Amino acid sequence: MTTSVSPVRGSRDASARSGLLASRRFVSVLGWSCLVSMALLVWLGLSVAPTDAVQKDAQRLMYVHVPAAWLAYLAFGVTAACSALYLWPRTRSLHYDRLAGASAEIGVLFTALTLALGSIWGRPVWGTWWTWDARLVTTAILFFLYLGYLALRRVPDDPQVRARRSAIAALVAVVDVPIVHFSVSWWRTLHQEGTVFGEDRDAQLDATMAWILLWAVVTFTLVYLFLVLRRYDLAGIEEAADERQLERAIVERRSEAASSVVAAPEPVSVAVGAAPGSAP
């Protein structure tokens, strides 16, 4: 393989790009501890935890709903932090961009899960799948915000350009979250007498329940770490693979041009089909 052609699309050394955050050993230990911890959580949440006096068994959904929501916020927080680190010139690196994208994808997954679990919990407790409560509406908007962010990321473009666009979009989205929350809660309090669920919902938690909830949060955080590391590795490898393919195409093209005497050698950039049609 010639290495001299690699500067297409501003690439670095391919092996450095797929650089891993964590060793293989760490990831597999993490994976197994996720499984063990989840199994333990199932036992704790479904059998050890005392039955709630008011909500009866339905309350057991708390042990997955609350940590899922926590995870969504954690993931979007990591996305925002990584985006800021990418935009900061001294820490600019595609590693942060990949981490931001990986984290946002997991955040969207868990936001969707939070909404679905909230619905499933709401049905037996409030008698309805959905209510226009401030927290619910904010979460739904959050879901669409980051869905848009992921759509922006998925459009193929030069990695550095895409990284900058995505980072700006992520920061703008983060700024929007408090405004949305503020406006929505204002809307609901002005137009509705009290919410469906009173604030006493999380007033007193039994000590056992609180510990199990803490365990659930720890478990979900471990799951997040595992998933985000895997997703990050995948992003790096896919970028490296894309680049390999591009280089191979260029080499082929060059040998074609060299073998045919008649045709004048075409400029390399014509062969770069992967570049977006947008280049001005």
Added chain:
Amino acid sequence: MRLLREAAVIAGKDLRIEARSRVTTNQVLPFGGLVIVLFAMALDADRPTLTRVAPGLFWVTILLAASLAAARSAAVEIENGAADGLRMSSLDGASIFLGKAAAVAVQLVGLELVLGVAVVALYDVEVRSSPVMIVGALCATVGLAAAGTLFAALASGLRARETVLPLLLLPVLAPVLLGGTRAWEAGFEGTPSDGWPWVQLLALFGLVYGSLGVLAYGSLLEES
């Protein structure tokens, strides 16, 4: 002051392009009118219902029109490699942003004026207090134009920009929809004093997105 002078040049350029191409007047405005008619058809032209939801329908229409106008404002720079000209013009990113946002805002004010009159006439609403509506609409316009210009620049040049832009922009604009609707409800039927807090929210939104655009627009220009 150089900032504002440069911004005025850019805004003048965009408005001149609009005056010659007439995309907003001949395409976006009819689209908005059509949406208003379609809403009435969907709600079966039931007057009490239409009257009650008129502010919300109006602002949904404006949101859709704003996303089109913003997309157009970014598309203007892609044609004929105009963005390269901007990049080489040594104009500051902040002033380009302010100019482009101002041009979008001027067009939006025109749209709101025409569509607002259409809503009042077609949906049979009575205007009780116009100050809260006018100030609210102006503040909302600033936010719409700022956020729209910023996101259209983010999505511009992408292959799937037509579909990515609304998905990115509309959730961000949700507070504008809420604020604008409540402010207009207060002006139509309710007590005007209920609307002013929402006007403040709209002003805050405009301020936040205006500042974000001023900070971020430059780096979007220099790419590629």
Added chain:
Amino acid sequence: MTDAAYVIGGWGLTAGAIGVYALLLQRRLRRAVRSLPPEERPPWA
């Protein structure tokens, strides 16, 4: 439906979502690694 059905459904959905996502990641990872020449594959592949 009883409360228990909702609880089982919710927990099942959670486990399913995490599991399916993890498996999909695994599959995409394996496929991406296979498309790299052997000398460039990460050490754990």
